[in-house]
Amino acid sequence: MLFIDWLKWGYSMSIFILEDDLIQAQHMKRMVKDICEKHRLPYDFIEVTANSTKIIEKIPLTSYIPIYFLDIEIKNEERKGLQVAQEIRKYDTQGIIVFVTTHSEFAPISYQYMVSALTFIDKGLPYEERYRMFEQCLFHYQERNMGDVPTDNFIVKNSSATVRIPFATVEYIMTDEPHRLILVTTNRLVNFYGTLKEIESIDKRLLRCHQSYIVNTLQISSYDAKQKMIVLNSGKRIPVSRRLVSKVRQQLKGEL
Amino acid sequence: MYVYDLAAIILIGISHVLLYFQLIRYNRLSYTMVIALSIVFTILLGIVVTVTGYPEFNIIMLLLFLLSLGLMKDELTFMQNLYFALVSMVTITLAKLVLMELGMKLFMWTPFNLYLWTASIIHLIVSIIIVISIGLLRKRIQKIAMFIVDSNLYYVSYVLLAIGLIVGLILTMPSTNLLSILHQRYGQVIYITGFILFFVLLLIVLIGSHLAKERMLEEQQQHLDKELLDYVDKLELMHDELASFRHDYMNVLLTLDEGVRNQSITQIEQVYHNVIAPTSKLINNRELDIVKLSRVNVPEVKSVLGVKVIAAQQQNIQVMVDIPQTIEAVAMPVVAFIRAISILLDNAIEEAVCTKDKVLQVAFFEMEEHQYFIVHNSCSHADIDMQQLYEKRYSSKEGNRGYGLFSLKRMIEKTANATLETAFKAPYFTQTLILKK
Incomplete structure (x- = not known):
């Protein structure tokens, strides 16, 4: 058991906490320590500081992806936390950033985008809930370091648009107007500039089934031969053109 | 010939x-x-x-x-x-x-x-x-x-x-x-x-x-007058709030003073719970957020945002304006941009009003080569057919309407560098307009 654990936890985490209020900082440190001991998550060090340069200096010393808990408002500077996060991102593009703030019900969306922050934790939450939030962050962190979540994104980058979406969620891409594409995922639509031709070559898992449709083969559930429609897992139906029926069938035989 | x-x-x-x-x-x-x-x-x-x-x-x-x-x-x-x-x-x-x-x-x-x-x-x-x-x-x-x-x-x-x-x-x-x-x-x-x-x-x-x-x-002229009036109203409201807070604050100090002199921790505790803790709500009051609009240096856009935010607040929606940095220019024709954001905001306000939480968040910022305009609102529907949303006569409300999103889509499609992302994750509906510079 111990041996397996050692294999599993063969790395150590580096945890940074940026907080200028001494009491809160110690409180947070105790909480993180507690969680790590409870779930046997080993860590190299927990660096608690009110000085952001200390964090930046220590980044090169970390051997695995670090996690940062940053207070957004440091010494009455409303955006200090964000600036620190941006600074961190210059040296560490992978690390997990969590903002700790006094009012997370209105966590600024812009922060999430700008430094791809994982989440926001509200200082005002009851102890148990806050504990649970920290726990989740650390679990996420553990998963990330174990390499369980390889990033598999669908990425389009052209002169007019950049689109990045987890590949597994992509359902299909269709043309609407000339040079306009609509990407449909399970819970979002993206309307952007591009052509199906450039999309087709992005990934082998994409299948051109119609003049104006490309479907993600991961999402196909069945093929309705009578109506010449592909049925997706979500129940949506995509037309198949007569010209491409045989290609679609062949592909599906290989897949299903 | x-x-x-x-x-x-x-x-x-x-x-x-x-x-x-x-x-x-x-x-x-x-x-x-x-x-x-x-x-x-x-x-x-x-x-x-x-x-x-x-x-x-x-x-x-x-x-x-x-x-x-x-x-x-x-x-x-x-x-x-x-x-x-x-x-x-x-x-x-x-x-x-x-x-x-x-x-x-x-x-x-x-x-x-x-x-x-x-x-x-x-x-x-x-x-x-x-x-x-x-x-x-x-x-x-x-x-x-x-x-x-x-x-x-x-x-x-x-x-x-x-x-x-x-x-x-x-x-x-x-x-x-x-x-x-x-x-x-x-x-x-x-x-x-x-x-x-x-x-x-x-x-x-x-x-x-x-x-x-x-x-x-x-x-x-009428438009300008109305905007000015709205703005003055807002300022007056903020001033009143501040005045009442100052008044409360003096009282709080007096009661605390009493507690400290008596060395009574229970009295101090009581003052804290009854009087001081509730003020945090006031401090966090998002109505002050409207000040952030001054970071937008495109007057037309600023005024549209101001009008919409005020309109939303008047309908008791909690509005958060998230504009972290100054914005000097819009990466698409301003008139079209204004029409687009007006449609986005109008829809969001209309929807948010019908919900219990009444939350509306507006973010406008730049990152790398892109400009983001995000509208995020609480939504009463459990399920939305997003593709139908953009059809010509579709409207989730009663009546002969439904041109808003349809014309938004048309406008976006005419602007090559614009990307429009529509996401729904109950109970929030998010529209993101991304402009590549």
Whole structure:
């Protein structure tokens, strides 16, 4: 058991906490320590500081992806936390950033985008809930370091648009107007500039089934031969053109 | 028939179609497409007229052609369509008539010799002038047309245009019995009528243009006044809040003072829970967020955002404005951008009002090569068919509406560097407009 654990936890985490209020900082440190001991998550060090340069200096010393808990408002500077996060991102593009703030019900969306922050934790939450939030962050962190979540994104980058979406969620891409594409995922639509031709070559898992449709083969559930429609897992139906029926069938035989 | 005449006729054909498209405000066709369309049609018309020998076809077929083009525009009633087709038809025919006459008169004063082809050259020059002036004045034409259709001048000009059509028909050297008799008998009178008609129509256009400008100024003034009033209201409200907070604060200090002097921790605790803790709500009050709008250095955008945010707050929506850095410019035409964000915000406010939480978050920021405008609102629906959302007449609300998102989509699709992301994750609906710089 111990041996397996050692294999599993063969790395150590580096945890940074940026907080200028001494009491809160110690409180947070105790909480993180507690969680790590409870779930046997080993860590190299927990660096608690009110000085952001200390964090930046220590980044090169970390051997695995670090996690940062940053207070957004440091010494009455409303955006200090964000600036620190941006600074961190210059040296560490992978690390997990969590903002700790006094009012997370209105966590600024812009922060999430700008430094791809994982989440926001509200200082005002009851102890148990806050504990649970920290726990989740650390679990996420553990998963990330174990390499369980390889990033598999669908990425389009052209002169007019950049689109990045987890590949597994992509359902299909269709043309609407000339040079306009609509990407449909399970819970979002993206309307952007591009052509199906450039999309087709992005990934082998994409299948051109119609003049104006490309479907993600991961999402196909069945093929309705009578109506010449592909049925997706979500129940949506995509037309198949007569010209491409045989290609679609062949592909599906290989897949299903 | 010289080659100049041919070119002139084609140019006139183009100007008819061009003017018509400006009038009905249809701009989804590219200019090359418009030109190609008119050339094909003009040639077709030329063939029909020479084969049948009825020059009346010129006017009637052109009218029908323009009417059918109007079908591409959805929100056009038949009467308006006919009106605009008549405008394009009659004004250009009359303008050509007048300018030709004028051109010939002017030419007579010059010392040049009169050749057979002189008239053709003048014809060509007149056509070029007409096409160019339509091209240059297209914005004005659209505005004036919009104004006239809504005003009393509409009916007056309708009648005049109908007369103009008859004048035009008679002046085309018709071959039908009735028309040709009329032409022979009253040709001269009708020619002069055409002249007078042209100047009357010109007068109407000038009056319309003047009135349109006046009305626009008036509307703008009203708009500004309203904005200013809203803003002052907001400031007053904030001031009142601050004043009451100051008042409370003094009381809090007094009670605390009492507790400290008595060394009574229970009293201090009580003061904390009852008096101090609730003030955190006040401090976090998002109404102050409106101040962040000053980071937007595009006045039009700032004012639209201000109006919408205030409107939302007046409907008891909790609004958070998230503009972390200054924004100097918008990476797409400002007018289109304003229309787009107005639609996004209006929809979000309308939806948020119906929910329990009433949350609206507006973010506007730049990152790397991109500009993000995000509207995030609470949503009462459990499930949304997102693709249907953008259909023309779809609206989640009652009534004959649903053009908002449809026209938003159209606008976005015309802007190459714009990406629109629509996401729904209950209970929040998020629209992200991304502009690549």
